[in-house]
Amino acid sequence: MVETRTISLPIQLPKGFNECDRCSARLHDSLLQMEGVRSVDVNFQTSTIKLVYDPHLTPLEDVEKRAQLIGFDIKEKFEHKTFTLVGLDCPDCALKLEKGVGRLPGVVWVATNFASSRMSVEFEPGAVDEGAIFKRVREMGYDVIEEEHAGRAAHHETHGHDDEHTHPYSQKQTFLTVVSGAILVLALILSWLGLRYPANALYLLAAVLAGSYAARGALFSLRSLSLDMNFLMTVAAIGAIAIGDWFEAATVMFLFSLGNALEGRTMEKARASVSSLVNLFPTQARVRRDGVEVEIPASEVRVGDLFVVRPGEKIPTDGTVVSGMSTVNQASITGESIPVEKHDGDMVYVGSINQRGSIDVEATATAEDNTLAKIIHLVEEAQAEKAPSQRFTETFGRYYTPSVVLLAIVVAVLPPLFFHTAFSHSVYIALTLLVVSCPCALVISTPVSIVSAIGNAARNGILIKGGAKLEVTGGIRVIAFDKTGTLTTGESMVTDILPATGFDEDQILCLAASVESRSEHPLAAAILRAARDRGVHIKEVSGFESLTGMGAAAKFNGDTCVVGNSRLMDQLEIDIGDLSESLNRLQEEGKTAVLVASGRRLAGIIAMRDTLRESAREVFQALRHIGIQRTVMITGDNEMTARAVARELGIDEYYAELLPKDKVDIVRLLIERFGGGVAVIGDGVNDAPALAAATVGIAMGAIGSDTALETADIALMSDDLSKLPYAIKLSRRTLQTVRENIVFSLGVIVLLISTALFGWLKLSFGVFGHEGSALIVIANGMRLLRFKG
Ligand code: ADP
Ligand code: MG
Numbered sequence: 001m002v003e004t005r006t007i008s009l010p011i012q013l014p015k016g017f018n019e020c021d022r023c024s025a026r027l028h029d030s031l032l033q034m035e036g037v038r039s040v041d042v043n044f045q046t047s048t049i050k051l052v053y054d055p056h057l058t059p060l061e062d063v064e065k066r067a068q069l070i071g072f073d074i075k076e077k078f079e080h081k082t083f084t085l086v087g088l089d090c091p092d093c094a095l096k097l098e099k100g101v102g103r104l105p106g107v108v109w110v111a112t113n114f115a116s117s118r119m120s121v122e123f124e125p126g127a128v129d130e131g132a133i134f135k136r137v138r139e140m141g142y143d144v145i146e147e148e149h150a151g152r153a154a155h156h157e158t159h160g161h162d163d164e165h166t167h168p169y170s171q172k173q174t175f176l177t178v179v180s181g182a183i184l185v186l187a188l189i190l191s192w193l194g195l196r197y198p199a200n201a202l203y204l205l206a207a208v209l210a211g212s213y214a215a216r217g218a219l220f221s222l223r224s225l226s227l228d229m230n231f232l233m234t235v236a237a238i239g240a241i242a243i244g245d246w247f248e249a250a251t252v253m254f255l256f257s258l259g260n261a262l263e264g265r266t267m268e269k270a271r272a273s274v275s276s277l278v279n280l281f282p283t284q285a286r287v288r289r290d291g292v293e294v295e296i297p298a299s300e301v302r303v304g305d306l307f308v309v310r311p312g313e314k315i316p317t318d319g320t321v322v323s324g325m326s327t328v329n330q331a332s333i334t335g336e337s338i339p340v341e342k343h344d345g346d347m348v349y350v351g352s353i354n355q356r357g358s359i360d361v362e363a364t365a366t367a368e369d370n371t372l373a374k375i376i377h378l379v380e381e382a383q384a385e386k387a388p389s390q391r392f393t394e395t396f397g398r399y400y401t402p403s404v405v406l407l408a409i410v411v412a413v414l415p416p417l418f419f420h421t422a423f424s425h426s427v428y429i430a431l432t433l434l435v436v437s438c439p440c441a442l443v444i445s446t447p448v449s450i451v452s453a454i455g456n457a458a459r460n461g462i463l464i465k466g467g468a469k470l471e472v473t474g475g476i477r478v479i480a481f482d483k484t485g486t487l488t489t490g491e492s493m494v495t496d497i498l499p500a501t502g503f504d505e506d507q508i509l510c511l512a513a514s515v516e517s518r519s520e521h522p523l524a525a526a527i528l529r530a531a532r533d534r535g536v537h538i539k540e541v542s543g544f545e546s547l548t549g550m551g552a553a554a555k556f557n558g559d560t561c562v563v564g565n566s567r568l569m570d571q572l573e574i575d576i577g578d579l580s581e582s583l584n585r586l587q588e589e590g591k592t593a594v595l596v597a598s599g600r601r602l603a604g605i606i607a608m609r610d611t612l613r614e615s616a617r618e619v620f621q622a623l624r625h626i627g628i629q630r631t632v633m634i635t636g637d638n639e640m641t642a643r644a645v646a647r648e649l650g651i652d653e654y655y656a657e658l659l660p661k662d663k664v665d666i667v668r669l670l671i672e673r674f675g676g677g678v679a680v681i682g683d684g685v686n687d688a689p690a691l692a693a694a695t696v697g698i699a700m701g702a703i704g705s706d707t708a709l710e711t712a713d714i715a716l717m718s719d720d721l722s723k724l725p726y727a728i729k730l731s732r733r734t735l736q737t738v739r740e741n742i743v744f745s746l747g748v749i750v751l752l753i754s755t756a757l758f759g760w761l762k763l764s765f766g767v768f769g770h771e772g773s774a775l776i777v778i779a780n781g782m783r784l785l786r787f788k789g
Contacts, residue, residue, distance in 0.1 A: 012073035086143035115447030141220035180210035203246035211253035251764035259771025285316035319361035326357035334718035335461025387467025390446035436752035445741030448781030474731035482682035483635035488610035490522025494530035518544035590644035684708025
């Protein structure tokens with residue numbers, strides 16, 4: 001089902017907007033490329049954009065971020081908040097809460113997820129506030145904890161795993177269930193001994209103890225006029241007592257309560273896949289202040305603080321190494337177990353373990369905004385999001401429940417009227433029908449699988465942004481790879497420097513390195529390294545400009561210097577002259593050659609050999625093995641280099657000499673040709689448009705890049721390509737698990753309903769089947785937590 005919302009957002013135009021005639025088109029196109037956005041209407045007279053979008057797929061926050069990337073500030077009228085719910089014990093209560101909170105005036109959108117026990121709300125701050133939302137939640141019989149990452153990390157320090165603190169509900173319920181079970185057994189013994197009245201009294205006691213939570217829930221349910229499982233079970237138990245079946249009443253309540261308690265406990269484990277990330281938060285930092293080392297809580301480290309990490313210690317927050325060198329295990333964040341070397345100037349990340357030497361690090365982030373905090377936030381958002389198949393089952397539930405209630409009334413009333421059967425018998429059948437027909441297992445079949453899979457992925461350094469992304473990833477048939485930095489390490493070596501007449505090698509390197517000192521391109525790093533190795537002095541430049549897909553330019557000694565490919569030189573009408581033969585020769589050797597020019601004069605050529613990633617070959621084999629139909633390389637590099645790489649790796653198709661917008665066109669063509677299922681994998685920074693155009697955009701090496709983390713559908717934290725087949729296999733397995741769960745839970749419902757209709761099913765057995773199927777579905781979904789590829 002597609003849900004859309006229309007909304008007008010005020011926007012702030014970027015500075016110098018009048019000079020930028022393409023800005024509005026860029027904003028329009030870029031927003032429209034977002035998955036859930038159906039239409040965009042930019043109006044500059046009123047400074048607003050009108051947006052029709054699906055809040056499940058695209059939270060307003062994302063729209064805001066995307067607009068900011070293009071230079072527009074959206075003065076968001078709405079606040080987006082996520083809370084953790086307490087006491088959410090059945091899948092249909094999640095939906096009920098959703099409706100209840102959604103009816104508050106000022107709340108524009110709300111989604112609850114039973115599997116992650118979280119609620120996301122978007123609301124108008126003037127019209128409603130958190131207090132009112134919490135109040136409504138509590139009125140409906142649940143509780144809510146507000147999130148704060150730093151706070152939560154601190155909480156972990158002091159309380160550790162304090163189950164009682166976060167889930168008092170399930171603990172008490174478990175206790176009552178156990179007591180009720182014992183009393184039930186006692187009552188059974190008494191009734192065998194023929195002591196009917198004492199036995200019945202004990203049955204009643206057992207029913208009341210186990211049913212206290214259900215009854216409380218039933219009251220809330222009645223008050224908000226939305227029937228739920230609590231209500232049905234309570235009515236069933238009361239009905240059983242009314243027809244004198246005390247044993248049945250006790251068993252129904254006991255089984256229901258037991259089922260809920262077990263479901264709650266098991267789901268805790270799935271939810272804990274995120275808290276296991278929270279546990280990675282280091283507790284202490286050794287900060288150097290005024291020349292003395294002091295130990296402070298990691299949550300108190302400020303940006304700019306200098307901290308010391310000894311061998312074996314965890315890195316307390318993100319930072320840059322200022323002195324010392326060491327190897328660091330970043331597995332907790334990137335999922336790659338091979339330690340990484342760190343020298344002066346390298347970034348280190350929170351939660352990694354320092355192995356060899358002692359390093360001094362300058363903090364670049366606090367506990368609230370470091371990499372781990374960001375990952376946890378993204379994972380939680382992802383788990384709160386609803387997958388399309390989940391929305392299907394929820395919609396199904398919405399229409400289905402009233403129909404069953406209707407059927408139950410018919411079953412209860414008609415037979416006694418027309419066939420003079422016993423009224424108590426037909427009511428019993430109707431109650432059984434109501435109990436077994438609740439699609440709890442069905443409702444939970446998808447979310448439990450997706451939460452588990454996303455948790456599994458996160459532990460392996462793969463961030464999947466929600467169930468919808470996971471589902472499409474399972475359907476990937478074609479993968480397009482960016483070359484530089486993705487298939488190659490990006491750590492190229494400068495191999496040749498060919499000066500034009502009037503220049504020497506060091507001059508060329510000085511020009512190129514000075515310009516590239518501002519660039520983030522992988523080739524820039526190679527040029528800078530060569531300059532450093534040769535002791536060439538890098539000069540200050542001004543007005544740096546990155547000409548994406550072609551090169552870079554900056555002002556140097558009053559002249560504009562450019563570094564880039566021959567397309568760039570063509571555009572600037574810079575003559576390559578007699579160096580063009582050498583250029584061809586270098587490219588035939590599979591080298592990437594960039595041209596350097598100062599003013600309008602060509603200074604020379606710098607050729608580099610980019611090394612292929614070691615794992616690349618195996619990854620292509622693995623991809624073929626798991627049945628990926630086609631692999632494609634899209635690169636801005638020249639034809640000859642591209643051909644050499646494609647042949648070396650056994651890539652099916654390649655497209656070379658592409659500008660970023662050409663890459664987008666190729667991706668669109670691929671989608672058309674293969675009918676969807678096209679993934680693009682790139683660095684997420686200069687490949688962002690192609691990633692956005694793909695069915696699934698995968699960013700690699702996202703650990704240090706916010707843009708990559710936020711804009712990609714899937715972010716691989718490390719540079720490890722082998723995570724790609726893993727992500728696909730995990731997604732496929734998730735789809736399969738979801739299908740199994742849906743088929744199984746529908747099957748059980750059909751079986752139970754039909755036997756109930758014929759009067760063959762005992763109420764208590766119906767409850768057993770109902771709760772049992774939910775547990776099986778949960779257990780099956782949670783196997784994804786342990787999936788290993
Ligand atoms: P790819 O698609 O393989 O990742 P890019 O689109 O990033 O490649 O770049 C395409 C080509 O543009 C490069 O091969 C290079 O010739 C040139 N280029 C891009 N950026 C730079 C830069 N900063 N310095 C030099 N050359 C560049
Ligand atoms: Mg690239």
